[in-house]
Amino acid sequence: MAKGKVSKSVEGLGDYLKEQRVKARLSLRQLADLAGVSNPYLSQIERGLRRPSAEVLQQIAKALRISAEQLYVRAGIVSPEEGSHRVVAGSVELAILGDSGLTERQKQSLLDVHASFLALNRAAENSAADESRPTQP
Template identity: 75%
Template sequence: MAKGKVGKTVESLGNFSLGDYLREQRLASKLSLRQLADLAGVSNPYLSQIERGLRKPSAEVLQQIARALRISSEQLYVRAGILSLEEGAGGSVELAILNDSLLTERQKQSLLDVYQSFLAVNARTDNPKE
């Protein structure tokens, strides 16, 4: 299952960054940068900056890009460091927060931060030696 981890910067999995992953998916879909930007509803320069690792997109933008590429938004959340795949607690809470269209990006981030703090406290309580 997925356990949420809020990322503060664009993170990579191994040597494969979010930008690299997006570029690979875009090329596999035979889309130009401009075409994907149009399909995702973002500007061409912004998408270029995401691919080059200069910008960290919001969960909402990642969802739009995932929809345009016809891939799972969870995959992009993991690549962006918003979620990490680990055994244990499920990521359904994080995904529910990220997919809630009634919340603003700031509200989503706040809820994720609070949830992560609860998980951290519980982990320390369960493992008092750490």
């Protein structure tokens, strides 16, 4: 892997995005404007130097008029499995981000609540595991 690259999946995502952008006959600047991201940031994504969030991928997909799910697969967020897609990580987060009936503030609030519940559950599991360990004399 070339120095400075994030990972092969991100590099492949960047190549795919550039290919889709060229097919759509959009300049880097035009796509950045349509997707609501900065030109340098989009350039870094295309070169495999940055890993975009699911939300940014959704914005880019909308601007390119392609399936966000395709970008999630390319980014390694979603895994293709027997013709359907199974979410590998972040299914709740993706559902929240993909809900067009929510405002950005509502989405962020839901994501914060979800993250706090997960942290509480992890803390409770760790506490229970600590209590079940035998103590050393």
